[in-house]
Amino acid sequence: MNPFSLARTAGIAVLIHLISSIPGSAVPSEPPASPQVAAAMQPYLDSHKLAGIIGIVADREGKVRYRNIAGYADAEAKKPISEDNVFWVASMSKMFVGASIMLLADEGKISLDDPVAKFIPELGKWMVVTEKDPDHILLKPLARPVTIRHILSHTSGLTGLSELQQLAGADTTSLKARAIPSVTGPLQAQPGEKYAYGNQGMNIAARIVEILSGMPYEQFLQQRFFDPLEMKETTFWPSEAQIARLANAYGPNKDGSACVRGSVGFLTPPFSDRAHRFPEAGGGLFSTTHDILRYGMMLANNGELAGKRYLSPAAMDELRKEQTGTTKLNYSLGYHLRNGMFGHDGAYGTDLSVNPKTGMIAIFMVQCTSGDQWKARDQFLQAATEAFSKPE
Structure with a gap:
């Protein structure tokens, strides 16, 4: 170490000592472990x-x-x-x-009770599984629209991942590409009637953020x-x-x-x-x-x-x-x-x-x-x- 570095180091040490000697001016310490x-x-x-x-x-x-x-x-x-x-x-x-949707709600661009089909019209074509066994599936129309609140709270009836994601991978297609094919995979319950945790609703909500924000x-x-x-x-x-x-x-x-x-x-x-x-x-x-x-x-x-x-x-x-x-x-x-x-x-x-x-x-x-x-x-x-x- 050259003399100038030694002098600088010594000066810093003296400064720390002086500061720590002033009442109420202790050198900050790391937070303790609990x-x-x-x-x-x-x-x-x-x-x-x-x-x-x-x-x-x-x-x-x-x-x-x-x-x-x-x-x-x-x-x-x-x-x-x-x-x-x-x-x-x-x-x-x-x-x-969720925060992104609420930010847009603050700006008056969306309401939690808006139907998702208001922003992605194709999503108004969802059908709902009411009977299912190895030989048949019975589908019925929506009893009520799927809303923004439904897709953010896992109560939309959607499966965890879209069929496209299940086949191609979770992150290999755009949010736009993922949103539309979700209508081919029917809802598993009427909107608002069951909770089923998953990602598909979140991806649809994120696509709506894209549409509204441009x-x-x-x-x-x-x-x-x-x-x-x-x-x-x-x-x-x-x-x-x-x-x-x-x-x-x-x-x-x-x-x-x-x-x-x-x-x-x-x-x-x-x-x-x-x-x-x-x-x-x-x-x-x-x-x-x-x-x-x-x-x-x-x-x-x-x-x-x-x-x-x-x-x-x-x-x-x-x-x-x-x-x-x-x-x-x-x-x-x-x-x-x-x-x-x-x-x-x-x-x-x-x-x-x-x-x-x-x-x-x-x-x-x-x-x-x-x-x-x-x-x-x-x-x-x-x-x-x-x-x-x-x-x-």
Whole structure:
């Protein structure tokens, strides 16, 4: 090190010492790990049900109260998991569909009770299965129109994926191409009468966003949410550099002695291919801990962040309330409702949960293929809530 570098380093050290000696001016420290969260997650790590976890507990101002990071993003290489990692957030993508529709509702361009056929006339030709056995299927007309509310709350009667997606792949055709053929696969129930979770309704809603905004769905998300919220790494097409930081997905081997790597089989590699891959609005996004926290802060602040309003209080009310009609399940418009919190999870266990009353933002970032992610997520949320409720 040259003399100038030595002098500069020494000067910085003296400055830090002087600042830390001033009352109330301590040098900021990293948020602590929550003992409750650590205790809840350790059994999953020990049994290799989870290879690595990031658990963030923050308030609505974005202050991280607790940060738990443990395990590996690459178990074979013993590469620790970190907030630099990129995650496939899967069905967390649904939150942005609901938010996009509500943004357009705020602008007076759409109503939740509008029939989808108002925007895509071909969808008025749906029929409904009323009898089915190996020898015959009996179809009847719609008893009522399928509405925007139905497709966002999984009560439309649609199957999980369109026939086109089932044959060609989830992300190999455009949203426009996927929407129209959905009429060839009949509804499995009359609109509003049954809840059936899936992605097809979300993709149709995203296509309607394209029609009303006059731009591709991914461009709408970029302009209206990702860019202004500084969500710089949230995308349907992670770059090669982002893929190099992708946290690997794992589950335990048969005797639980080690992790076995899985893959993002739902999507079509290479994930950076914009020429042959298209947005899967119900489950195609990749993101980071930082970006999910930014979105969570907007939700926790009732649709506003840093002086910019994204969604009206009325729109936020719609996203926070149960929307499944007579089925009365804990689901809204692309948002799960759970123990006073709202948000969404993804297939491999990633989760954002926001408590609008306390302002708690809980983020769980994992990539788990075994099915243990849901119990782990629930235990994380319980521990996070207990930790957040304690005085600072």
